[in-house]
Amino acid sequence: MRRLLVPLTCAALTTFPAHAQTGEVRPVLPAAAGGVAAPPSTGAVTVPSTATAASAAATGLTLDAAIQMALQHNPRLRAVGFELDASDGAIHQAGLIPNPSLGIDQEDTRQDTRATTVMINQTFELGGKRSARMELAQRTRDVASLDLAAQRADVRASAIQAFFDLLIAQEKAKVAEASMQLAASGSDAVTRRVTAGKVSPTEEVRARVAEATARIELRQAQSEQRAALSVLKTVMGLPAAEIASVDGRPDVLPLLPSEAELAERIQNAPALRRAQMEVERADAAFNLERARGVPDLTVGLGAKRAAELSRTQPMISLSIPIPLFDRNQGAQRQALRKRDAAQALAQAQAQRLRSEVQQAADQLQARTEEIETLRREVLPGAQTAYDAARRGFELGKFGFLDVLDAQRTLLQARGQYFAALSQAHRLSADIDRQLGVMPDRR
Numbered sequence: 001m002r003r004l005l006v007p008l009t010c011a012a013l014t015t016f017p018a019h020a021q022t023g024e025v026r027p028v029l030p031a032a033a034g035g036v037a038a039p040p041s042t043g044a045v046t047v048p049s050t051a052t053a054a055s056a057a058a059t060g061l062t063l064d065a066a067i068q069m070a071l072q073h074n075p076r077l078r079a080v081g082f083e084l085d086a087s088d089g090a091i092h093q094a095g096l097i098p099n100p101s102l103g104i105d106q107e108d109t110r111q112d113t114r115a116t117t118v119m120i121n122q123t124f125e126l127g128g129k130r131s132a133r134m135e136l137a138q139r140t141r142d143v144a145s146l147d148l149a150a151q152r153a154d155v156r157a158s159a160i161q162a163f164f165d166l167l168i169a170q171e172k173a174k175v176a177e178a179s180m181q182l183a184a185s186g187s188d189a190v191t192r193r194v195t196a197g198k199v200s201p202t203e204e205v206r207a208r209v210a211e212a213t214a215r216i217e218l219r220q221a222q223s224e225q226r227a228a229l230s231v232l233k234t235v236m237g238l239p240a241a242e243i244a245s246v247d248g249r250p251d252v253l254p255l256l257p258s259e260a261e262l263a264e265r266i267q268n269a270p271a272l273r274r275a276q277m278e279v280e281r282a283d284a285a286f287n288l289e290r291a292r293g294v295p296d297l298t299v300g301l302g303a304k305r306a307a308e309l310s311r312t313q314p315m316i317s318l319s320i321p322i323p324l325f326d327r328n329q330g331a332q333r334q335a336l337r338k339r340d341a342a343q344a345l346a347q348a349q350a351q352r353l354r355s356e357v358q359q360a361a362d363q364l365q366a367r368t369e370e371i372e373t374l375r376r377e378v379l380p381g382a383q384t385a386y387d388a389a390r391r392g393f394e395l396g397k398f399g400f401l402d403v404l405d406a407q408r409t410l411l412q413a414r415g416q417y418f419a420a421l422s423q424a425h426r427l428s429a430d431i432d433r434q435l436g437v438m439p440d441r442r
Helices: 010-012 050-054 063-073 075-093 131-196 201-236 261-266 270-293 329-394 401-436
Strands: 101-107 116-124 297-305 311-319
Touching: 010 075, 063 075, 063 131, 063 201, 075 131, 131 270, 131 401, 201 270, 201 401, 261 329, 261 401, 270 329, 329 401
Parallel strands: none
Antiparallel strands: 101 116, 116 297, 297 311
């Protein structure tokens, strides 16, 4: 009989695998009433060595190894890195001076009266065009560098989020498998009791329904685990065969950021720094357009060979456009308005970032409080109610329906606990994604 009515006792008493600061597996002792893991501790996430990352597939993949491999193999991150390298070529190109031009003129086609002129012309840029171009190219490279920093933060946050999603899905699948096995054994036990005439055949139907429900939940949990594995594989840029399992503790909650820490990190957030750099790039573009309004000087040196005179004459030429109509005033106005737009966008970005980060921090606080309440009150209470229903059924005081109701309550509590854990890790990853890499956040 005891084998029948404990489908979810194992679920409540199942302990989570450990994810400590180094990502190693450590046993967690259950709480006295509900088998809930002890309060979490926090620590720093350090980047593992190459050997650690290489051996992650053979053992269990740790969070540190997942982050390291994602930063090394994520294709989006590599693409942004190539964009940054390409901007170095733009800086080099911006510093080059104009090429000289060679011109040959010939007057008359008769040999006795022919005159041939050979000229080399060199344009000298005035108004600081070259330095303005180099400044614009440098600001463009700075923007690309901040894009790389933002992409690194996004990949790191995505790896953390995908890791914990897989870790939680992995634990849910283990709990669902244990519940299905116990439900199956319990259903067999009820069948034997019905055959012996000790309980109504209705109890057997309910037990079979509970077994089928547990089997469906197992398949759903396994499907969620495969989907989470695929997401982590995509973030890491590795084939699925290289990830056997993940090691960690989903109940180790991220550290709640203080208001002072949030304010400091917002000022250094890649998105905000990029918006500010866009203002500087727009200002450099305006300076370049203003420099282009200054005409360039073209100097020519050469020689003219006149057949009638039988001598070669040196030639010198100077030319400069007269800025009578086109002073590049339209392009200057366009660049100036774009600079104003960049400043407005930087202000909007700062406001949006502060609002979104504060909302995420508030939600993370709420999820943390929810998790603590589930640990200390809801899960122990659901476990106590289930134990009481089980003992009452064994003593003939309750029906099997009461036991199923207690099981359902306990299952809902466990599901809420897993969902709150997943949401907490997602919110923490979103904060890190917005504010940039902060290695000591966990």
